[in-house]
Amino acid sequence: MTMPEEINRIVTDSIADYLFVTEKSGEDNLLKEGKPKEKIHFVGHVMIDNLLYQLQKLKQEDDSRFESNALKEKLGRYAFLTLHRPSNVDDEEVLLGIVEALNEISQETPIIFPIHPRTRKMIDEFGIRLSEYIHIMDPLGFRESLFLWKDSVMVMTDSGGLQEETTALGVPCITIRENTERPITIEIGTNILAGNKKENILKCYREIMQNPKKGEVPPLWDGRAAERIVDILSSKSEDQKMRG
Numbered sequence: 001m002t003m004p005e006e007i008n009r010i011v012t013d014s015i016a017d018y019l020f021v022t023e024k025s026g027e028d029n030l031l032k033e034g035k036p037k038e039k040i041h042f043v044g045h046v047m048i049d050n051l052l053y054q055l056q057k058l059k060q061e062d063d064s065r066f067e068s069n070a071l072k073e074k075l076g077r078y079a080f081l082t083l084h085r086p087s088n089v090d091d092e093e094v095l096l097g098i099v100e101a102l103n104e105i106s107q108e109t110p111i112i113f114p115i116h117p118r119t120r121k122m123i124d125e126f127g128i129r130l131s132e133y134i135h136i137m138d139p140l141g142f143r144e145s146l147f148l149w150k151d152s153v154m155v156m157t158d159s160g161g162l163q164e165e166t167t168a169l170g171v172p173c174i175t176i177r178e179n180t181e182r183p184i185t186i187e188i189g190t191n192i193l194a195g196n197k198k199e200n201i202l203k204c205y206r207e208i209m210q211n212p213k214k215g216e217v218p219p220l221w222d223g224r225a226a227e228r229i230v231d232i233l234s235s236k237s238e239d240q241k242m243r244g
Contacts, residue, residue: 002087005160006181018236020229022047022164023184023218043228044220047161048168052223054143055150055169066144071112071135072151079109080149081134084116085158088176088196092126098176099128101201102156106133109209111156112148114140154208156201163191168221172208176201190215 001007013019019035021027022045030040063069072078081102089095102111111134115123123130130136140148146165149155154172155162163182166173167189174194185191190213194204220228 003181018232020225020232022221022225025183041228041232042220043232044222044225045164045168045218046225046229047164048221049223049226051146051165051168054146058143058147058150061143063147066147068112068137068140068144068148071137072148075110075112075135077109078135078152079105079111080152080155081111081113082116082155082157082159082162083113083119083176085177086118087178088158089116089119089122092122092128094196095122095126096128097198098196098201099123099130101198101205102134103129103131104202105156105205106131109153109205110135112152113137114145154205154212156205158196163189164221166190167215168217170215170217172212174201174204174208184218185215188216188218189213 013030013033013035017039019030019040020043021030021040022043024042027040027042031037083089083098087094088098105111113130113134114137116139149162149166149171150169152171154174155166156174156176157163158176160180160182163173163175163180163185167185170190173185173189173191175191176194176196178193178195180186180191180193182191186193192204192208192213194201
């Protein structure tokens, strides 16, 4: 309930006629909230539809068009980082601990960091120093971001979407948060929940380096979720016509 996304989800669900969930736990939670079973449909994940589509488009492109291509080739082996949540970047002590962990990690594994404007602002405001091995970039579009993280040693993030996308492509992920609304990425995916304390982030990093988590792709994350939604809506429409 501390996350704006969860408040929005509850408000939206309260007025929705159909509820499409990405994983079985979503169905279970909606039933616990008292939602009628007939309104709930487990269809997979439309974001994974887009991920797989973009991955195919990326394979057809010339990598040299990306400004980050030279850095990617130069580093060869690297981690990819996103960091933007207020709970991580707005508190000086918390942000300093995270950056200290990242600075230490970067000595061994260079980090590519497309920095969010909010994060840049707070780092400057607090006077926090980033290691020279953390390569800061301006925010990236989806496809260039995918171009970088799909081949990374690991992704470190406080985003929700990247937890799922890395699981779908089998890339190790450290989530720098105390909780996640994507539990399946922890249970069967490649994701590890580290919290935002320095020692825990370093512990998870070393765990992945020694034994990368071999996850599975969750059920129905196959790029066809949108088709299932269209089929359900079409079926519902036909039923209403017949009754009307």
